[in-house]
Amino acid sequence: MSVTAMSGPTLTPYRNLVAIVSLAGFLVFAILLSVGKGAVAISPGAFFAILGDAFGLTLPWDFTPREQSVLMAIRLPRVCLGILAGAGLAIFGAALQGLFRNPLADPALIGVSSGAALAAVIVIVFGGGIAASLPFVPQNWLLPLAAFGGGLACTILVYRIACQGGRTDIPTMLLCGVAVNAIANAGMGLMIFLSDDQQLRDLNFWLLGSLGSITWSKLLPVIPLIGFAVLCLPGFARFLNAMLLGEAEAHHLGYDVEREKRLVVLLAALATGAAVSVSGIIGFVGLVVPHLIRLMIGPNHMTLLPASAMLGAALMLIADLVARHIVLPAELPIGIVTACVGGPFFLWLLSRRRRGGGW
Amino acid sequence: MLAANGIGVSLGGNRILMDVSLRVEPGAVLAVLGPNGAGKTTLLNVLTGALSPDRGSVTLSGTPLSSWSRRDLAQRRAVLPQHSDLSFPFPVLEVVLMGRAPHARRSSRRQDLAIARAALRESGIGHLEHRIYTTLSGGERQRVHLARALAQIWTGESGACCLDCFLLLDEPTSSLDLAHQHSTLEIARRLAAEGAGVVAILHDLNLAAMYADQICMLRSGRVHACGAPREVIRPDSIAAVYGVTASVIPHPTRDCPLVIAA
Numbered sequence: 080m081s082v083t084a085m086s087g088p089t090l091t092p093y094r095n096l097v098a099i100v101s102l103a104g105f106l107v108f109a110i111l112l113s114v115g116k117g118a119v120a121i122s123p124g125a126f127f128a129i130l131g132d133a134f135g136l137t138l139p140w141d142f143t144p145r146e147q148s149v150l151m152a153i154r155l156p157r158v159c160l161g162i163l164a165g166a167g168l169a170i171f172g173a174a175l176q177g178l179f180r181n182p183l184a185d186p187a188l189i190g191v192s193s194g195a196a197l198a199a200v201i202v203i204v205f206g207g208g209i210a211a212s213l214p215f216v217p218q219n220w221l222l223p224l225a226a227f228g229g230g231l232a233c234t235i236l237v238y239r240i241a242c243q244g245g246r247t248d249i250p251t252m253l254l255c256g257v258a259v260n261a262i263a264n265a266g267m268g269l270m271i272f273l274s275d276d277q278q279l280r281d282l283n284f285w286l287l288g289s290l291g292s293i294t295w296s297k298l299l300p301v302i303p304l305i306g307f308a309v310l311c312l313p314g315f316a317r318f319l320n321a322m323l324l325g326e327a328e329a330h331h332l333g334y335d336v337e338r339e340k341r342l343v344v345l346l347a348a349l350a351t352g353a354a355v356s357v358s359g360i361i362g363f364v365g366l367v368v369p370h371l372i373r374l375m376i377g378p379n380h381m382t383l384l385p386a387s388a389m390l391g392a393a394l395m396l397i398a399d400l401v402a403r404h405i406v407l408p409a410e411l412p413i414g415i416v417t418a419c420v421g422g423p424f425f426l427w428l429l430s431r432r433r434r435g436g437g438w
Numbered sequence: 439m440l441a442a443n444g445i446g447v448s449l450g451g452n453r454i455l456m457d458v459s460l461r462v463e464p465g466a467v468l469a470v471l472g473p474n475g476a477g478k479t480t481l482l483n484v485l486t487g488a489l490s491p492d493r494g495s496v497t498l499s500g501t502p503l504s505s506w507s508r509r510d511l512a513q514r515r516a517v518l519p520q521h522s523d524l525s526f527p528f529p530v531l532e533v534v535l536m537g538r539a540p541h542a543r544r545s546s547r548r549q550d551l552a553i554a555r556a557a558l559r560e561s562g563i564g565h566l567e568h569r570i571y572t573t574l575s576g577g578e579r580q581r582v583h584l585a586r587a588l589a590q591i592w593t594g595e596s597g598a599c600c601l602d603c604f605l606l607l608d609e610p611t612s613s614l615d616l617a618h619q620h621s622t623l624e625i626a627r628r629l630a631a632e633g634a635g636v637v638a639i640l641h642d643l644n645l646a647a648m649y650a651d652q653i654c655m656l657r658s659g660r661v662h663a664c665g666a667p668r669e670v671i672r673p674d675s676i677a678a679v680y681g682v683t684a685s686v687i688p689h690p691t692r693d694c695p696l697v698i699a700a
Contacts, residue, residue: 180523180525181525182526317536317539317542320536320539321536321539323524323525323526323528324522324524324533324536325519325522325523325524327488327517327519328517328519328522330486330487330488331486331488331512331515331516331517331519332512332536332537332539332540332590333508333509333510333511333512333513333539333540334508334539335508373526373527377527377528377529377532378526378527378528379528379532
C-alpha cells in the first residue's frame with residue numbers, strides 16, 4: 080500500500096508536459112550518444128552536418144568522408160532500428176498490459192516474441208521455397224510479415240486461454256507464456272537441427288537479439304509497420320483506460336469492446352512482429368518501460384502510451400550502447416543486456432505484489 | 439422512459455428470465471428485489487444492453503436499445519457495477535473522468551473537470567480527489583465509481599442530470615456501512631428529483647421500502663409483484679418469494695412499510 084501511496088502523482092497537465100519534454104530530451108541525448116560513440120567517434124555537430132548534407136543543406140560543422148560513410152551505412156540504420164524496436168516493444172507492452180489489465184504482460188514473457196521469432200526462423204530456413212510460392216510478396220517484406228503472423232497467432236492464443244468471461248487470470252497468462260515459449264523453442268530447435276551453417280549463424284541472432292548487421296533494405300519494410308502501430312495505438316488510450324475498469328464497464332461507457340480489442344491486438348502484433356523480424360527476441364523492454372512511466376506520471380494511457388514509446392526507444396539505444404562497448408572489440412547480443420536488467424526487475428515486481436497492495 | 443417488454447432469456451439451456459416487463463419513468467426510483475438466483479443481475483444486464491434478450495425488447499425513450507448507437511446510449515445511461523477490479527494506481531479524479539469517455543470531443547476538458555469534481559462532491563468524497571484509488575477502502579472505492587457513473591450522465595457544469603437519463607445500480611450498498619448505504623440511496627433519490635430514472639438491485643427490503651417509488655420482486659425468473667412499496671412489501675409476498683415468515687408494520691417515522699423477520 081505504502082509504495083503506491085508514495086508513488087502517487089498528482090497529475091497536473093503541467094507535470095505531464097514536463098515529463099514528456101524531459102523524455103524527448105532524454106531520447107535526443109540517447110540518439111546523439113548512440114551515433115557518436117564507437118570506433119569512429121562522430122561529434123553532434125558532424126552528425127547534424129552529415130544529416131544536413133544528405134538533404135542538400137550545408138551546416139557550419141566539418142565532417143570527414145569516413146565519418147559520413149560510417150554514419151550513413153552503419154550507425155544511422157542501427158539507431159533507427161533501436162528507436163523503432165524500442166518504441167514498438169514498449170508501446171506494445173503498455174497496450175497489452177492495459178488489455179490484460181495487469182502489468183506483467185510482456186511480449187517476450189507471454190510468448191508473443193518467440194512466436195514471432197519462430198515464424199521468422201521458419202522463413203529463414205525454408206525461405207527459398209516460401210518466397211517462390213508467394214511471388215507477389217517482396218523478399219524483404221516476407222520476414223516481418225511472417226513474424227507479424229506468428230506474433231498475432233500467439234497473442235490471440237494466450238488471450239483466449241487467459242481471459243475467460245472478461246477477466247484475466249494472471250497465473251494462467253504467465254503459464255500460457257511458459258508453454259508458448261516452450262513450444263516455440265522446440266520449433267526453433269528443430270529449425271536449428273535442419274539448418275545449414277549460414278542459416279545457423281542467422282538463427283543465432285534471433286535467439287539472443289541484436290541490433291547489429293542491419294541494413295537500410297532490411298529496415299525499410301519495418302519503418303511503416305512499426306510507425307503505423309506506434310502512431311495509431313495512442314488513439315486507443317481512452318478505451319484502454321476504460322478496459323482497466325473491466326470489460327463490462329468499458330461496454331457501459333459506450334465502447335464496442337470486441338472490435339476495439341481486436342484492433343489493439345492487431346496493431347500490437349504488428350509492432351512486435353516487425354520489431355522481432357529485424358532485431359530478434361529482446362525481452363523485458365515491454366515490461367520495464369511502461370512500469371517506469373507509471374511510477375513517473377501514473378497509469379493513464381493518454382500519457383503512458385506515447386511516453387512509453389519514447390522511453391523504450393531511448394533505453395533501447397542505451398542498452399545497445401552497452402552491448403557494443405562492454406566486451407570490446409566483440410559485441411554482446413542486446414537481449415542479454417535487457418534480460419540482465421529486466422529479469423531482476425520482474426522479480427522485484429513479483430515480490431512487491433506478494434507484499435500486498437496494487438501495482 | 440426505460441421499458442422492458444416481455445423479456446425472456448435462456449443461458450446454457452436454463453431459462454433465467456421469463457416474460458419480464460417493467461418500466462421506469464424519469465424521476466422515479468425502481469428497486470428490483472428477489473432472492474439469489476432470481477435473475478436480478480441478468481435483468482440488469484438486459485437493461486444496460488450488455489445482454490440481448492432472446493424474447494422481448496428494451497426501449498429507451500421509445501427506441502429499442504439495439505437501435506441506439508453505443509456512444510449515444512452511454513451518454514444516456516450509466517451503470518454502477520457491484521465491484522470493479524481496477525488495480526492500477528489512478529488518482530481518484532482520473533477514475534471519475536473516465537466516466538466522461540462517451541462525451542469525448544463533445545465536451546471540453548474544462549467542462550469534464552468541473553463535472554467530475556461536482557460528481558465527487560455529490561458523492562460526498564470531494565476531499566479524496568487527489569488520493570490514489572488503490573489506497574482507498576472498499577466503501578470509498580464504491581463511491582468513486584458512483585461519482586464516475588454520475589459524471590457519465592451529467593450535462594451541465596452545475597451538475598444537472600440530463601433529462602430522460604438512467605442510472606442502473608447493481609447492489610450499490612453491498613460493500614457499504616449503514617451510513618453510506620443510506621447516503622448512496624439518498625443520492626439516487628436526489629438524481630431522480632432532478633429528472634433521472636434510477637434502477638437499483640437491492641437485497642435489503644427496508645432500504646428498498648424507504649427509497650424506492652416502485653418495487654419489482656423477482657422470483658425464479660418471473661415478476662412476482664410490481665408496484666408501490668406498500669403494495670409489494672407484504673408478509674404473503676415475502677413468504678412466497680423468500681420463503682421467510684416476516685411481519686410488516688408501518689415505519690415509525692417514515693411513510694413506508696417496515697419488515698421485521700418474525
